[in-house]
Amino acid sequence: MTTFSIDAARLLERLRELGQIGRDDNGMLVRLAGSDADKAGRDAFVAWIRSAGLEVAVDRIGNIFGIWKDHKNADDAPVLLGSHIDTVINAGIYDGCYGVLSGLAVIEALKAAGFVPARPIAVAAFTNEEGVRYAPDMMGSLVYAGGLPVEEALATAGTDGTMLGAELERIGYAGSEEPGFLKPYAYVELHIEQGPVLEREGVPIGAVENLQGISWQRITVEDEANHAGTTPMSMRRDAGHAAARVVTFLRDRARNANTPTVATVGCMSFEPNAINVIPSRATFTVDLRDPDEGRLQAEEAALASYLKGLAATEEVTISVERLARFEPVAFDRRIVELVEDAARKRGLASKRMTSGAGHDAQMIARVAPSAMIFVPSTGGISHNPHEHTPEADLVAGANILLDVVTRLAAE
Amino acid sequence: MTTFSIDAARLLERLRELGQIGRDDNGMLVRLAGSDADKAGRDAFVAWIRSAGLEVAVDRIGNIFGIWKDHKNADDAPVLLGSHIDTVINAGIYDGCYGVLSGLAVIEALKAAGFVPARPIAVAAFTNEEGVRYAPDMMGSLVYAGGLPVEEALATAGTDGTMLGAELERIGYAGSEEPGFLKPYAYVELHIEQGPVLEREGVPIGAVENLQGISWQRITVEDEANHAGTTPMSMRRDAGHAAARVVTFLRDRARNANTPTVATVGCMSFEPNAINVIPSRATFTVDLRDPDEGRLQAEEAALASYLKGLAATEEVTISVERLARFEPVAFDRRIVELVEDAARKRGLASKRMTSGAGHDAQMIARVAPSAMIFVPSTGGISHNPHEHTPEADLVAGANILLDVVTRLAAE
Known part of the structure; x- marks a missing residue:
C-alpha cells in the first residue's frame, strides 16, 4: 500500500490563520458558538472546503460538512472525520480546529495523490462543542447522533440571553440538511490530548480506546x-x-x-x-x-x-x-488497531489511552464505529493561550489520520 | 455595703428602642459608623444622658461621654464604663449597646440611690467599634488610647468612598474634646459573650481575665x-x-x-x-x-x-x-476579682474566661486598669438578628457592673 502525506505547511498555515479569527482587542481568542467570530471561522473553513473541490453541506444545527464523493460511491456510507472550530473564552488554537483542518488536509492529500476511495470521505465541524455560550456541550454532534431533538437544541437560551437557532440564522449557518443525513461508515477524530501523558512518556501518538x-x-x-x-x-x-x-x-x-x-x-x-x-x-x-x-x-x-x-x-x-x-464510551477496537498499525508502520510509538475529556467522537460513537487519535499537549495545557503541540507532532498525527482513512475508505 | 439595683425595665426598654433605630425597609438592623442611622442612635443615647442629668462630651473622633461629677470630685480620674453603639450589617440589638446602656443605667441607679462617689463616673460610646465601614475596628477606643493619631483616623476612607471625618461632621458628632481627655481610674465593659461557653455551662457571669x-x-x-x-x-x-x-x-x-x-x-x-x-x-x-x-x-x-x-x-x-x-491582652486582676466577688455576693455562679473577640476594653487597657463582664449569648450567636440573651441574664450582668462600679467609685 502506498504511503501518502498531508501538506504539512498548508495545515500549519491554516491552523495559524484560523487561530487569528476571533481575537478581541486584547488579542484574546474567543469564538463562541453562533457568534460573529464563529461565523468568520466558519466562512474560512467553508472557503477551504470549496478550494479543495469538495461539496459543502450544512445541517439544521449548523454542523458543516465538506464531502468528497463521486458518482460511483455517492450512495455508500462515508468515512467521516472531524471535530469542532468553536472555542472557549481565551482559547488556544489547536483544540478542535486541529482535527477539522487535518480532516480536510487528509482528503486533499488523497485527492492530490489520485487515490480512488471506495466510499465518500467527509470532514465535519460540529456546532457548539465547547458549550460555553449554550449548554450542553458537544451539542452539534449530540443532535447529529439523535441524542437531542434539533428543535430543542435550536431553542437553547444562551448565557447572554440569545437563542442558538436565531444566532445560527443570523450568521447564515442554519442549514437545511436534517442532522444525521450522512450515516457514517466510520468516524475518526484527531485531537490534541489536553493532558500531560503523551508528552511525559515521550509517545507521539495516542490510540484512544475509550472515553471516561x-x-x-x-x-x-x-x-x-x-x-x-x-x-x-x-x-x-x-x-x-x-x-x-x-x-x-x-x-x-x-x-x-x-x-x-x-x-x-x-x-x-x-x-x-x-x-x-x-x-x-x-x-x-x-x-x-x-x-x-x-x-x-x-x-x-x-x-x-x-x-x-x-x-x-x-x-x-x-x-x-x-x-x-x-457513562463511559468504548471506541471501536478495530479502528484503534488501525491507528496502532499506522503508527507502527511510520516508526512512531503509540499508546492506548483513555480520553479524559469529552469529545464529539463520544456522540458519533452512538451511530457509527468511532475512535480518536491524540497528539501530545505541551505541559498538558489546554483551554488556554498556552495550548501548544510541536509542529512535528501535529504533522505526524495528521499523517496517521491519513493512513487510517486510506484503509477505511478502501473497504 | 448597701446593694443597689439598676432599673431593669428601663434598661430593657432602651435596648429595644435603640434596636429599632437603623432598621431598613426589610427590617434589617444596620447602624454603620458615621451613617444617618448612627446619628439617630447617637441622638437617642445623648438624650438619655441628658435626661439622667449627666454632662455630655464628644471628642474629635466622635466618642460620646456621659459624665457624672460634682465640684468635689471633678479633678479625680473617673471610673469609665462603656462599649459601642455602631453595628455590623444585619445586626442583633445587644452587641455593644448592652454595655453602653447598662453603664448609663448604673450611673442612674447610683444617683437615684443617693450614692456619693469619691470620683466621677462616666459612660462612653466609642466610635466605629465594628470596623465595617471604616477599618480598623475598635477605632474610637484605639484613638482614645493613643494608638492611632486622630487625624489619621478621621482621614480613613470607607468602603463606600466616604471619609470618616467628613461623615462625623455631617452627622454632627465631630466633637471638640481631645481623645484621651478623660484619663480613667479604671474601665469596665459589660458585653454579651458572643460565644457558647456560658450558656452551655449554665453560668450567668463571665469574669473576663484576658483577651486572645x-x-x-x-x-x-x-x-x-x-x-x-x-x-x-x-x-x-x-x-x-x-x-x-x-x-x-x-x-x-x-x-x-x-x-x-x-x-x-x-x-x-x-x-x-x-x-x-x-x-x-x-x-x-x-x-x-x-x-x-x-x-x-x-x-x-x-x-x-x-x-x-x-x-x-x-x-x-x-x-x-x-x-x-x-498580642493578647491581660486584664486587671483586681477588677476581675471584684467581678467574681460581686457575683458571689449576689449568689450567681461566675467563670473566669478569655474574650475570643476584640473589644474596646483591649484598647483602653493600654491606658487604665480594665476588665470585662460577659453574660451568656443564646447559641453563641452574634452579629446576627438571632443574637439573644435572656432578660434575667441581662439584668444580672448590669447589676454586677453596678456592684463593681460602686466599689471602684468609692476608692
Whole structure:
C-alpha cells in the first residue's frame, strides 16, 4: 500500500490563520458558538472546503460538512472525520480546529495523490462543542447522533440571553440538511490530548480506546455561623472544615487506588466568607471520571458513604445535587488497531489511552464505529493561550489520520 | 455595703428602642459608623444622658461621654464604663449597646440611690467599634488610647468612598474634646459573650481575665491549571487540595492540643473555579487566636513549618501575607476579682474566661486598669438578628457592673 502525506505547511498555515479569527482587542481568542467570530471561522473553513473541490453541506444545527464523493460511491456510507472550530473564552488554537483542518488536509492529500476511495470521505465541524455560550456541550454532534431533538437544541437560551437557532440564522449557518443525513461508515477524530501523558512518556501518538464516564455533583455543607474567636474548637461545627475533609478524602482515595479514576474539586465557596466567622456553608463540586462504569458507580457510592459518615461526626447537614452524568464510551477496537498499525508502520510509538475529556467522537460513537487519535499537549495545557503541540507532532498525527482513512475508505 | 439595683425595665426598654433605630425597609438592623442611622442612635443615647442629668462630651473622633461629677470630685480620674453603639450589617440589638446602656443605667441607679462617689463616673460610646465601614475596628477606643493619631483616623476612607471625618461632621458628632481627655481610674465593659461557653455551662457571669491574641494571615497556593479529566492523579499539582490539607491540619492540631487555641479558615476561593479544571490557585485566610503570646507564636510557627513541607511534597508555591496581629491582652486582676466577688455576693455562679473577640476594653487597657463582664449569648450567636440573651441574664450582668462600679467609685 502506498504511503501518502498531508501538506504539512498548508495545515500549519491554516491552523495559524484560523487561530487569528476571533481575537478581541486584547488579542484574546474567543469564538463562541453562533457568534460573529464563529461565523468568520466558519466562512474560512467553508472557503477551504470549496478550494479543495469538495461539496459543502450544512445541517439544521449548523454542523458543516465538506464531502468528497463521486458518482460511483455517492450512495455508500462515508468515512467521516472531524471535530469542532468553536472555542472557549481565551482559547488556544489547536483544540478542535486541529482535527477539522487535518480532516480536510487528509482528503486533499488523497485527492492530490489520485487515490480512488471506495466510499465518500467527509470532514465535519460540529456546532457548539465547547458549550460555553449554550449548554450542553458537544451539542452539534449530540443532535447529529439523535441524542437531542434539533428543535430543542435550536431553542437553547444562551448565557447572554440569545437563542442558538436565531444566532445560527443570523450568521447564515442554519442549514437545511436534517442532522444525521450522512450515516457514517466510520468516524475518526484527531485531537490534541489536553493532558500531560503523551508528552511525559515521550509517545507521539495516542490510540484512544475509550472515553471516561463523567459524574458531576455539587455538594453543600451547612451549619450555623459562629464567631471565629469565641467558639472553642470542641464546640465547633465548621462547614468549611467538613468540605476540606471531602477534598482530602477524594484525593487520598483516588491517589491510592491504582486505577485510572480521577477526582477533582474544581469549585469551592464558603459563606459568609469572612475571616473571623466559622463558615456556615461550603459549596463545592466533585468531578469523578473513570473509563469503567462499574468503577465509576463504586466511586460515587464511596463518596456518598463518606458524606453520610461525615455529616454524623461533624454534625453538619450535607446535600448533594447531580449536575451531569455520562457513562463511559468504548471506541471501536478495530479502528484503534488501525491507528496502532499506522503508527507502527511510520516508526512512531503509540499508546492506548483513555480520553479524559469529552469529545464529539463520544456522540458519533452512538451511530457509527468511532475512535480518536491524540497528539501530545505541551505541559498538558489546554483551554488556554498556552495550548501548544510541536509542529512535528501535529504533522505526524495528521499523517496517521491519513493512513487510517486510506484503509477505511478502501473497504 | 448597701446593694443597689439598676432599673431593669428601663434598661430593657432602651435596648429595644435603640434596636429599632437603623432598621431598613426589610427590617434589617444596620447602624454603620458615621451613617444617618448612627446619628439617630447617637441622638437617642445623648438624650438619655441628658435626661439622667449627666454632662455630655464628644471628642474629635466622635466618642460620646456621659459624665457624672460634682465640684468635689471633678479633678479625680473617673471610673469609665462603656462599649459601642455602631453595628455590623444585619445586626442583633445587644452587641455593644448592652454595655453602653447598662453603664448609663448604673450611673442612674447610683444617683437615684443617693450614692456619693469619691470620683466621677462616666459612660462612653466609642466610635466605629465594628470596623465595617471604616477599618480598623475598635477605632474610637484605639484613638482614645493613643494608638492611632486622630487625624489619621478621621482621614480613613470607607468602603463606600466616604471619609470618616467628613461623615462625623455631617452627622454632627465631630466633637471638640481631645481623645484621651478623660484619663480613667479604671474601665469596665459589660458585653454579651458572643460565644457558647456560658450558656452551655449554665453560668450567668463571665469574669473576663484576658483577651486572645489574634493572628490573621492570607495564604495563597499556586500552581498550573490542568484539565480535570485528562491529568492523572499521580501527575497532579492541585492548589485546592493543598489548601484543604491546611484546613484539616489546623483543625486537627487545634482540636488535639487541649489548649484554648482556636484556628479558623473563614475565607476560601479557588481559581479558575471551574468544575472541570484543577484549581491553579487557592486563596484562604487563617485566623489563629490564643490568650498566650508564646503559644500563639508557636502556632504561627507550626503553620509556617507545615506550609513549607506541603509546598515541597505537593510541588506548589505557597505565599503568606500577614493581615493583622494583636498580642493578647491581660486584664486587671483586681477588677476581675471584684467581678467574681460581686457575683458571689449576689449568689450567681461566675467563670473566669478569655474574650475570643476584640473589644474596646483591649484598647483602653493600654491606658487604665480594665476588665470585662460577659453574660451568656443564646447559641453563641452574634452579629446576627438571632443574637439573644435572656432578660434575667441581662439584668444580672448590669447589676454586677453596678456592684463593681460602686466599689471602684468609692476608692
